[in-house]
Amino acid sequence: MSLKRLSSWSLVLLSLATFMSVAQADGNLMPATVLPLYKQECASCHTPYPPGVLPAASWKRLMGGLSKHYGTDASLDAKDLQDISAWLQAHAGTYKRVSEEPPQDRITLTAWFMRKHNTREVAPEVWKRASVGSASNCVACHANAAQGNFNERDIRIPR
Numbered sequence: 001m002s003l004k005r006l007s008s009w010s011l012v013l014l015s016l017a018t019f020m021s022v023a024q025a026d027g028n029l030m031p032a033t034v035l036p037l038y039k040q041e042c043a044s045c046h047t048p049y050p051p052g053v054l055p056a057a058s059w060k061r062l063m064g065g066l067s068k069h070y071g072t073d074a075s076l077d078a079k080d081l082q083d084i085s086a087w088l089q090a091h092a093g094t095y096k097r098v099s100e101e102p103p104q105d106r107i108t109l110t111a112w113f114m115r116k117h118n119t120r121e122v123a124p125e126v127w128k129r130a131s132v133g134s135a136s137n138c139v140a141c142h143a144n145a146a147q148g149n150f151n152e153r154d155i156r157i158p159r
Contacts, residue, residue, distance in 0.1 A: 030148020
């Protein structure tokens with residue numbers, strides 16, 4: 001391969017890497033194609049969390065314990081469990097931000113979540129507001145959370 005051709009490919013790869021980092025920086029974390037079953041089953045009770053916010057091992061444990069899913073029975077039939085689990089595994093976080101498994105597999109206990117929602121950014125009393133409820137209620141402040149968009153420009157902390 002010629003040096004000129006190699007440089008062209010390097011430029012293409014650099015452009016692609018830049019595009020991917022801009023997509024992450026823009027706050028959009030949901031895969032381009034979302035499994036409809038995931039939205040139907042999981043989003044019927046809570047924000048459809050983007051699979052990239054947890055590592056594969058956390059998703060595996062969560063899906064394996066749906067009969068006791070944070071205090072509720074969220075059991076699924078075998079086929080739905082298999083389909084959702086496979087989709088979550090395929091799109092689980094693999095980058096540095098989600099490299100470690102958080103305590104209790106809670107997104108709100110991940111290092112990156114705690115760093116982004118520290119007391120300088122979000123006052124502790126915000127989580128207690130009826131309009132927010134808890135740190136796991138992403139849509140309270142991130143209006144486009146259900147689409148996987150957590151762009152900081154769109155944050156509106158309710159009163």
